[in-house]
Amino acid sequence: MTSLKTVPLTTEGGAAWTVRAAAGPVPEGITTPVAATVPGEVHTDLLAAGLIPDPFDGDNEGKLAWIGRTDWSYRTTFDWAADGHAVQELVADGLDTAATVTLNGTELGKTCNQHRGYRFDVTGLLVAEGNELVIDFAGPVRTAEELAESLGLWPHTNHHPYNAIRKMASNFGWDWGPDVATAGIWRPIRLESWSDVRIDSVRPLAGLDGDRGVLTTHVALAWADGATEGTTVTVEVGGTTVSEKVAAGTGTVQLTSTVESVDAWWPRGYGEQPLYDVAVALDDRDSWRGRVGFRNITLNVAPDKDGGPFVLSVNDKPIYVRGANWIPDDAFVTRLNRPTYETSLQDAVDAGMNLLRVWGGGIYESDDFYDICDEQGLLVWQDFLFACAAYSEDEPMRSEVEAEARQAVTRLSRHASLAVWNGNNENIWGYVEWGWRAPLAGRSWGEGYYFDLLPGIVAELDPRTPYSQGSPFSYDHFIHPNDERNGTMHIWDVWNQVDYTTYRKYKPRFVSEFGFQGPPAWSTLVSVVHDEPLDPYGRQMLVHQKAFEGNLKLERGLGEHLPKWKDIDDWHWTTQLNQARAIVYGIEHFRSLFPLNTGAIVWQLNDNWPVVSWAAVDGHGIRKPLWFALKRVYAERLLTVQPRDNELVVAAHNDSDVAWSTEVTVTRRSTGAGSEVLARETFVLEVEPRSATLSSLPASVGVPGDAAGEYLEVRGGDGSTAYWYFIEDTALRLSGDAYAASVTPTEDGYDVTVTAAALAKDLALFPDRLDPAARVDSCLVTLSAGESHTFHVSGAAAPAQVGVPVLRSANDLVS
Structure with a gap:
């Protein structure tokens, strides 16, 4: 007999599908079938049919909440030519989520797991003409609530019991994502005929x-x-x-x-x-x-003199992790494809990252994602899909967890980029510290998955890839799971409770989550927020701020670092700048601790819609100031000034295979006109490959005569730079006319050249305020008097001139 025959039942493969509301709270006018795209989701089908507004715009998210409580029926018909094979099967790679599958009136089966595929025997059920395939989906929100009621409520974050159903947790809403619980045939579906x-x-x-x-x-x-x-x-x-x-x-x-x-x-x-x-x-x-790709990966968490490390090694070489957490790149994941993944993963590559953590509240990503990571050399830390909740270990949940884990490990294990399988996100920490034990009353909560089932599956199916029980975790049952001295740590008191200077109080072995919020690009924000006047606490603005008291925390997080804004333009720039500075503060400190610290994974690289969030790249793909800050602090070679034992040191981390040798000049300057040189010292920096040094600064440069009017400029002969300020910007004397700018058209856009007459701190250009298609190549540039920098803008025509709010700096906030 000849080879297996495949007949695609996708829209691209020629199948014509419809979707209709079958039951539930359906508004008038949405009761007849409409064309559906497969793979797809009901939201995107309704949007394409013009039956609903953009779920991301304004406050439409709440107006469309009925979709997640409604049952939906997908239907197609097709002909079948008998081919002589003995077996015919319907193969569905992904059904979202609680579905009943019927072919020609015969029920093939029921599903209740978005994270796995299904195969149904249809031998003898196919006819030559007019086969009818119907897939009925129960409303996911209602299904989750019914399961929680019947099986028992396990503790969880957010307002829907997402942990009662095997579906993407963040699809029910998260502190950065919309509540758009979807239904649909979300991955390819086909017939396979074979003998x-x-x-x-x-x-x-x-x-x-x-x-x-x-x-x-x-x-x-x-x-x-x-x-x-x-x-x-x-x-x-x-x-x-x-x-x-x-x-x-x-x-x-x-x-x-x-x-x-x-x-x-x-x-x-x-x-x-x-x-x-x-x-x-x-x-x-x-x-x-x-x-x-041929490689060996190991994970060392064996106790040492300082506690317990977390060291990933590839081919016996320890890797210093410069990473980011990855969430689903669109709230409607079926809109993602190889080109969209290439664009977003290039953001990670261009920022100097070498690892992405696929977070446990999302999905096992498409093959395109992992293929690109293989090609680009981006290590993948893959969470199993459990996040911020307790999970039942009873049937039928346990069998579904095992089935999905086996499929996921089998599919993904071939990838060279796969570096870590991780049991869960924050659930062990949650059990220890979040008040779960009383409501659980002795019931299982997921421990058996993380310490028995999942490591057993990995050991059986992918023994070449390390397994971690959770994040954070200290790799010992008798140590707090979020202990800085052992294993992985999540730092969330910064942002939630305390000032970002608290980062320096920690000496973490490895930080797998930490972050600070900031708004998206201006053009992204105003494309979906239409409050009049625009205000941080406006009604639609708060729809696009999902964190608890998020905008209050943005305000509180300014601390003494930056003044409170005067208007909405200043709010936008101030909070974006503060976000970037907070993360730089943390990462520079972590890298100065090397080799005690072996890496950091910032929360988060990307957004899944336009929102105020922790992302470095917003929902429209615009790189925020944070992204440019990450590009600097994730460079292979980093210079930074750090306080150590009542003195200042220059910390140098060389994360490359080549020795770093350069003459470093440290200059204490005046912040005023001319950036007067007050003291200068030089020394030769020698840093071996994959190592770090601390160089003490003499009092001549390390001790200011006038803290409010002086700063340190550190320059290596190879172009590396660092700055130190003896006082916060709210007390720092910065000139309001420290720089001038000129605009020059180019073939693909324009250049903006800024020349400083005094200290110009954290210069930033926001060309999207003039044209949403415009992109800029640099940001957060600091200049001493006499220096110039040229920002290159692509994708837009040149304006006659630029000024506030397009060209910003710290100077114009505090002068």
Whole structure:
């Protein structure tokens, strides 16, 4: 018999789908079927049909909450040409979420897990013409509430019991995301027709043995009833071919391939990212193709003299993690594709990051995401999908968790970028400290998943990738899970309760979550917030601020660092600047602790809609000042001035394979006109590869004569820079006319050249205020008198001149 036959039932594959409201709180005018896109979601279908307004705009989110309580029915018809194969199956890679699947009046099954795929036997049910496939989805909000009521309420954050159902938690709303609980066929769906045998799954696990690559390929086979003829399984990789003949009924075959003198895969900044094609075939019956990179990854959490480290090593080389947390890149995830992922992941690459943590309240991302991470050398820390809640370990939840975990590990384990499997986000911490034990009253809460089920699955299916029980976690049952001296730490008292200077009170081994809020780009904000007048506490503004007392915390977070705003333009600039400064403060401190500290993962890289949040890149893809700050502090070589034992030191962290040698000039200057030189010292900086040094500063530069009117400028001969201010900006004497700007048109936009006559602190250009399509190449630039900087703007025509609020600085806030 010839190879497996696939018939796509997606819109792109030619299937015509409709969706209609089946039951629930449906407004008038939305009762007849409309065209549906598959893969897709009911919100995007209704939006395309013109039946609802943009859920992201204004306060539409609340007006459209009925969608999540309504049942929806998807329907298509198709013809079927018999092909002689013995078995026909309907394969759904993703149904969101509580669904009943019916073909030609026969119920195939029910589903209740967005995070896994399903396969239904339809042999004998297909007819030549007019096959009718119906998938009915129960309203997800109502379903979650009913499950919580029937199974028991387990503690959770936010207002919906998202932990009662295996669905993307943040889809029910989060402190940065909208409550747009979706339903739909969210991943591809198809018919597969085959005889005798097919490939059920492939797990090619690639590692290194010296300079040889070793690929262990696990091929799971599915056999038709009554199959008697065996098959030959063949694996090709790196110019080598291995094969094995197996008898009918064999469940799994394991083949080992050795590639001599293989090129090792490395994370970015540590080497190249060679990938090798892998082809698996069952004679001419079925085939599979993918790519692997040969690498070894280990995680060291063994106790040491300072507590317990968290050290990821690739090919025996410890990696200093410069990372960010990743959330679903759109609240409607079916709008994501390879180009959108390429754009967003380039934001991580361009910022100097080497790791992304796929957070546990989201999804197991598409293959495109992990493929791009493989190509770009971005390590992936993959959470299992549990976040900020207790979870039942009873049936049917436990079986669903096991099924989804097995599918996820099987699908993702081949990726070279996959560096960590992590059991959950904050749930162990929550059990210890968030008051869960009393309402749980002895019931299970997820511990069995994190300490038994999930590590067992990883050990079985992906033993080459480290497993972590949770984040944060101290890797010992008798140590608080969020202890700074051990393992991973989340720092959230900063932002929630205390000033960002508190970062320096911690000496964390590894920080896997910390962050500070700021608004999105101006053009992004005003595209969805229409309050008149625009105000931080306006009604629509607060719809787009999901954090508890978020805008109050933005105000409180200014502390003594920056003055309270005078108007909405100043609010926008002040809070964006404060966000960037807070994160810089933390990361510079963490890196100055190296090798005690081995990395940081900032919350968060991206947004899933236009919102005030912790993101570095907003929901329209515009890089906020925070992103440019991250690009500087995530550079391979970082200079920073830090206080140590009642003196100032220059901390230098060299996260590269090349020794760093340069002459450093430290100048104490006046903030006023001319930036007068008050004292100057030089020293030779020598930093070995992958190491750090602290260099004490003499009192001549380290002790000011007039703290309010002086600053330190630190310059390396290689162009590296750092600044230190002896006093906060609210008391610092900054000139209001410290700089002048000129505009020059270019082929793709324009240049804005700023020249300083005195200290010009944190210059920033916001061309999107003139044209939302405009993008700028730099931000947060500090100049001493006589220095110039040119901002390049692309994607927009040149204005005659720029000034406030397009060109901003700290000077115009405090002068």
